[in-house]
Structure formats: structure tokens, C-alpha cells
Amino acid sequence: KNEVEQSPQNLTAQEGEFITINCSYSVGISALHWLQQHPGGGIVSLFMLSSGKKKHGRLIATINIQEKHSSLHITASHPRDSAVYICAVRYNYGGSQGNLIFGKGTKLSVKP
Amino acid sequence: EPEVTQTPSHQVTQMGQEVILRCVPISNHLYFYWYRQILGQKVEFLVSFYNNEISEKSEIFDDQFSVERPDGSNFTLKIRSTKLEDSAMYFCASSENADYNEQFFGPGTRLTVL
Numbered sequence: 001k002n003e004v005e006q007s008p009q010n011l012t013a014q015e016g017e018f019i020t021i022n023c024s025y026s027v028g029i030s031a032l033h034w035l036q037q038h039p040g041g042g043i044v045s046l047f048m049l050s051s052g053k054k055k056h057g058r059l060i061a062t063i064n065i066q067e068k069h070s071s072l073h074i075t076a077s078h079p080r081d082s083a084v085y086i087c088a089v090r091y092n093y094g095g096s097q098g099n100l101i102f103g104k105g106t107k108l109s110v111k112p
Numbered sequence: 113e114p115e116v117t118q119t120p121s122h123q124v125t126q127m128g129q130e131v132i133l134r135c136v137p138i139s140n141h142l143y144f145y146w147y148r149q150i151l152g153q154k155v156e157f158l159v160s161f162y163n164n165e166i167s168e169k170s171e172i173f174d175d176q177f178s179v180e181r182p183d184g185s186n187f188t189l190k191i192r193s194t195k196l197e198d199s200a201m202y203f204c205a206s207s208e209n210a211d212y213n214e215q216f217f218g219p220g221t222r223l224t225v226l
Contacts, residue, residue, distance in 0.1 A: 033215065041201050043155070043217040086155065099145060099168055100215065102155040 006087050006103035013110050019074040021106045023087030026068065030090050033100060034061050034072045037084040046072070046085075077110045084108070114138045116218035118204050124224045125194055133189045133221045135204030144187045145205040145215065146179065148172070155203065161187065194225045 007022045023032070034046040047054050047061040049070065054061050058077075063070040074081055084107050088100040117136045125131050137144050146158040160167040161179055178190045187206075191198055201220045207213040 035217075041149075041222070042219045043203060045214050045216060048214045088155070099157040099160050099170075100147075100155075101157065102147075104154045 004087055004089055004101055004103040006106050008106060009104065010107045011109070013077050013108070015078055015110055015112050017077050017110075019077050019081075019108065019110075021072045021085050021087075021108070023070045023072070023103055024068055025089050025091075028092040029068075030092050032063055032070050032090075033088045034070075035086040035088060037086055037105065039083070043086070074108075077108075079110045079112050082109050114216075116204055116206055116216050118202075118218035118221050120221060121219065122222045122224070124226065127196055127225055128193050131191050131194055131223065133191075133202050133204075133223070135187045135189070135218055136185050137187055137204065137206030138216055139185070141206035141208050141216075143167075143207045143209065143213075144179075144181070145207075146189045147203045147205065147217075148200040149203065149220075150197075150200045158189070158202075191223075194223075196225050199223055199225045 003026055005024045013019055032049050036044045036046050046059060049061055049063045051063060051065060058075045060073040072085055084105040086105040087103040090100055116138055119134045123131055142162060144161045147155050148158055149155045156172060157170050159169040159173045159179055164181060176192045180188050201222050203220045204218040205215040207215045
């Protein structure tokens with residue numbers, strides 16, 4: 001069964017700290033998504049990657065296809081970054097029409 | 113900025129009742145998805161829909177579930193006879209294309225089955 005593993009499960013940081021969340025997957029993928037889920041439950045798409053690196057504001061996402069690994073970095077973290085960060089992948093298997101397989105999420109809490 | 117909308121935000125129903133969850137995807141998107149998240153668990157894929165038919169469905173999406181695009185804008189998920197274990201947050205998502213395209217999620221509908 002294809003799984004998506006995230007680490008750590010929980011992360012507490014002080015405001016201003018550099019944060020890294022990791023995601024690994026088992027077989028070839030066509031795309032990897034980083035999502036943010038707020039306490040109210042809503043999901044926001046942060047990045048979609050198939051190779052390399054993307055940056056948006058204080059967020060940076062990288063992916064290493066050979067190692068089947070992706071990281072999400074947050075620079076100069078702020079309490080408003082507190083949320084659950086979810087990695088989701090679309091595996092390369094025949095007939096798939098884009099459905100995503102999700103990790104369990106990393107719960108980030110940034111203290112002032 | 114265009115967004116996916118879902119109604120209602122919270123639905124409470126009695127076990128055995130039928131519920132219909134509604135979604136309005138982004139207007140130029142062609143692929144539509146339903147996901148669910150049981151409280152405290154990870155998000156799970158239910159079904160994908162393209163060109164007025166189901167493209168793929170998971171083991172969760174059994175005969176109790178159905179999807180429909182009744183008109184040009186709405187995309188619905190129907191649960192025929194709800195069970196306690198159907199209580200979850202249900203998310204609709206849409207994308208322009210299946211491959212290499214970002215999926216945009218709606219705010220979710222929290223379904224509570226009593």
C-alpha cells in the first residue's frame with residue numbers, strides 16, 4: 001500500500017525560528033502538494049511540486065525525486081503560522097485521475 | 113479570486129437518513145473530487161469526477177455514496193443511508209486538469225450523524 005509519511009507529528013517552535021517539516025513517499029509520483037489546515041478545518045493549498053524548489057513569501061518547498069522526499073520550510077516563523085501542514089501525493093499508476101494520498105499532517109504551534 | 117464553495121457548513125442528521133452535500137467548483141475547472149476527514153484522522157480520497165462520470169473511487173466510496181453534477185455549476189455528494197461512522201468533514205476540490213495541476217479545496221462540510 002502506498003503511504004505518505006510525515007515528520008515530525010507535532011512541532012512547537014518559538015516565534016522567529018526556522019522550521020522544517022519532512023515528507024517521504026514510497027513510489028514514483030507525478031506531483032506532491034503541501035497543504036495547510038487551520039483549526040477551523042479549512043484546507044489551503046500552499047505548493048504543488050513535481051521537481052526542484054518553490055518559494056512563496058516565507059515558505060519554501062523542496063522535493064528530491066530520487067530520494068522520494070520533500071521538505072517544507074518556514075523562515076522567521078510567526079504565531080499565525082500555527083496550523084496542521086499536510087503533505088499529499090499523486091502516485092503514478094495507470095488510470096489515476098488526480099486523486100491525492102495524504103499524510104497524517106504535522107501540527108505546528110509557534111509561541112510568541 | 114475564484115474559490116470552491118460548499119454548503120452547508122455543518123449538517124446534523126439521524127442515522128439512516130439521506131444527506132446531500134453540495135459544492136460549487138471553480139468555474140473553468142474540469143476535475144472534481146470529494147475527500148473526507150474523520151475527526152483526528154488523515155484526509156482520505158473518496159471519488160474523482162470528470163466529463164460527467166466517475167473517474168476513480170476509493171474503497172470507502174461504496175453503494176451508499178453517489179455523486180452528480182446536476183447542472184453546470186453544482187457538484188453533489190449523496191449518502192443514501194447515513195451511518196454513525198459517516199460522521200466526518202467532507203471536502204470538495206477542483207482542478208483545471210488532473211495532471212500537474214493544483215487542487216483547490218472548499219471549506220468543508222462537517223457531517224454529524226446521530
